[in-house]
Amino acid sequence: MELTKLIKERRSVHQFEDKPVSVELISELLDTAVWVPNHRMTQPWRFVIIQGEGRCKLADIVREFRAAKESDPAKAQEIGQKLYDKFMSVPMFLAVVLQVNDNPAIAEEDYASASCLIHNFGLLAWEQGIGMVWETYPLLQLASFREAFGVKSDERIIGSLHVGYPGKVPSPQQRIPASERLTVME
Numbered sequence: 066m067e068l069t070k071l072i073k074e075r076r077s078v079h080q081f082e083d084k085p086v087s088v089e090l091i092s093e094l095l096d097t098a099v100w101v102p103n104h105r106m107t108q109p110w111r112f113v114i115i116q117g118e119g120r121c122k123l124a125d126i127v128r129e130f131r132a133a134k135e136s137d138p139a140k141a142q143e144i145g146q147k148l149y150d151k152f153m154s155v156p157m158f159l160a161v162v163l164q165v166n167d168n169p170a171i172a173e174e175d176y177a178s179a180s181c182l183i184h185n186f187g188l189l190a191w192e193q194g195i196g197m198v199w200e201t202y203p204l205l206q207l208a209s210f211r212e213a214f215g216v217k218s219d220e221r222i223i224g225s226l227h228v229g230y231p232g233k234v235p236s237p238q239q240r241i242p243a244s245e246r247l248t249v250m251e
């Protein structure tokens with residue numbers, strides 16, 4: 066697909082077909098996605114995929130986490146179950162894990178570089194007919210959620226990517242043209 070079209074037509078996908086995604090394909094796409102600019106070439110990332118039955122553990126954690134916020138047990142059960150079902154409807158969870166750098170300047174550069182990587186991956190996936198959404202929900206800081214992905218204490222999950230074949234593609238949200246925000250100085 067032409068790059069301009071790919072960039073403009075990619076959407077964040079929230080609803081997926083009940084169809085597995087090939088780990089081999091995702092691994093190949095990630096091998097391409099890592100060709101990002103990366104100051105100091107720290108390459109601080111790694112990736113963890115949870116799919117299939119493995120999703121039950123995540124869905125359980127989410128159900129418990131959300132239900133604990135409700136005082137009414139019936140409401141807790143209902144909302145918790147809704148989230149459980151939502152998580153089970155995601156074919157693949159792909160956590161992007163960064164080694165935390167103690168130097169704030171390097172940590173910021175690392176995050177910038179990893180963001181490029183995630184967008185690369187989103188575009189490459191879209192080209193293959195696969196959708197994703199980059200999720201940054203508070204669960205990323207939850208000990209049980211981090212444990213489920215095998216994240217170590219000096220690591221950070223910067224995104225839980227929900228990946229799958231789109232069940233529904235959202236309408237585009239219009240962008241303000243950059244030309245309206247452009248200042249040229251001579």
Ligand SMILES: Cc1cc2nc3c(=O)[nH]c(=O)nc-3n(C[C@H](O)[C@H](O)[C@H](O)COP(=O)(O)O)c2cc1C
Nearest residue numbers: 075076077078079198199200201202235236237238
């Ligand atoms: C750093 C970052 C974090 C995001 N976190 C979430 C999130 O937690 N939940 C969500 O639904 N979408 C999240 N998104 C996706 C945006 O909501 C989405 O990109 C935006 O609505 C524009 O839609 P589009 O990607 O389809 O153009 C995130 C995007 C970025 C770049």
